[in-house]
Amino acid sequence: MKETLPAAQRGIVVAVDLGDPRRPLEPELEEFEALVRAAGAAVVGRIVQRRDALAPSTLVGSGKVHEIADAARDLGANVVLVLNDLRPRQRKGLERAIPVPIVDRTMVILDVFARHARSREGKLQVELAQLRYRQSNLIGAGADLSRLGGGIGTRGPGETKLEIDRRRIAERIATLKEHLEHVRRQRATRRAAHRREPLVALVGYTNVGKSSLLNALARTVSPSKGALVADQPFATLDPTVRRVYLCAESSVRVVDTVGFITDLPKDLVAAFRAPLEELGEADLLIHVTDASSSDRERQRRAVDAILHELDLDRKPKLVVLNKIDVTVAPPQANGALEVSAKTGLGLDRLRAEIGRACSARA
Numbered sequence: 001m002k003e004t005l006p007a008a009q010r011g012i013v014v015a016v017d018l019g020d021p022r023r024p025l026e027p028e029l030e031e032f033e034a035l036v037r038a039a040g041a042a043v044v045g046r047i048v049q050r051r052d053a054l055a056p057s058t059l060v061g062s063g064k065v066h067e068i069a070d071a072a073r074d075l076g077a078n079v080v081l082v083l084n085d086l087r088p089r090q091r092k093g094l095e096r097a098i099p100v101p102i103v104d105r106t107m108v109i110l111d112v113f114a115r116h117a118r119s120r121e122g123k124l125q126v127e128l129a130q131l132r133y134r135q136s137n138l139i140g141a142g143a144d145l146s147r148l149g150g151g152i153g154t155r156g157p158g159e160t161k162l163e164i165d166r167r168r169i170a171e172r173i174a175t176l177k178e179h180l181e182h183v184r185r186q187r188a189t190r191r192a193a194h195r196r197e198p199l200v201a202l203v204g205y206t207n208v209g210k211s212s213l214l215n216a217l218a219r220t221v222s223p224s225k226g227a228l229v230a231d232q233p234f235a236t237l238d239p240t241v242r243r244v245y246l247c248a249e250s251s252v253r254v255v256d257t258v259g260f261i262t263d264l265p266k267d268l269v270a271a272f273r274a275p276l277e278e279l280g281e282a283d284l285l286i287h288v289t290d291a292s293s294s295d296r297e298r299q300r301r302a303v304d305a306i307l308h309e310l311d312l313d314r315k316p317k318l319v320v321l322n323k324i325d326v327t328v329a330p331p332q333a334n335g336a337l338e339v340s341a342k343t344g345l346g347l348d349r350l351r352a353e354i355g356r357a358c359s360a361r362a
């Protein structure tokens, strides 16, 4: 029997460039388009407006609003994806003038998370974050959502379409919190059983190769056993722990966590607070960076900012420059340990450094 595939999503990406020299638009725009693709939509157009300030009622100027509506029609787009986060009033203003659904960056990220959540805890967290975002942004249920007709902004972590009635959202949020509390207590008990071995946490921007590095360190050969590796943002949502042998007699546990991103939406930070707080138990953090990315500096700053927010900036930390097989001589390596999860280069040194850092703690 043939299945009818849902109509492919074709999106127009819209961004306002505020011309902040400390925040060039291009890398953020490219990252946003990668997120859109990870959420399953194709980018068929890009409209950028340079402004000194965001328009309070429509984000972009009124002329631009019409340009977007025309482009959506001409290019056969069925969703408009906005890089800047939208206030409820701006969302309404755009919705009034543009006949396709309006989806902002936070909704896209939530959508990618919904697609990638695997564990029960991950799914509960994502659903909670989605409902909170709807609640605080007055994104309607029912009628408004059916307008989205499936696709980005409507996907729940399971098979469910997010169609919960607004007055039931609060109830559902309370239930989700209870379930999460229960799952977390179980995990805390499991964790207590492992306390004696040092815990090392891999942190870093999304897609830098944290899961690949975990697999390489743990020498996971079977792809089904290892952490999931994929060339897309937020492949990993659920923490994976593996035992890594530093030498024949000594081992540590290494945990691979959800990747970070600039301006991680606050509903997501709240949802992932508990798993990230477990990083507080780590004896050592390994900050993984991507030698092949021209965006490395911006990414490094974003990760440092989140580590600071999570009160983790005083933890012992090793900085690792991964994917060194791709670039010959990366500029500004700043004494970072050069490794390649792909070729195995530098991994023995990394093991030795982990051992040194962990025994210094003991």
Ligand SMILES: Nc1nc2c(ncn2[C@@H]2O[C@H](COP(=O)(O)OP(=O)(O)OP(=O)(O)O)[C@@H](O)[C@H]2O)c(=O)[nH]1
Pocket: 205, 206, 207, 208, 209, 210, 211, 212, 213, 228, 229, 230, 231, 232, 233, 234, 235, 236, 237, 258, 259, 260, 322, 323, 324, 325, 326, 339, 340, 341, 342, 343
């Ligand atoms: N050339 C090269 N590619 C690598 C290396 N390490 C990882 N990659 C690739 O980089 C991409 C991302 O790798 P992941 O291990 O999924 O990265 P991650 O940091 O876990 O990503 P998220 O879980 O999505 O945040 C994949 O396509 C990997 O094959 C490396 O050392 N060299």
Ligand SMILES: [Mg+2]
Pocket: 210, 211, 212, 228, 229, 235, 236, 256
């Ligand atoms: Mg990963």
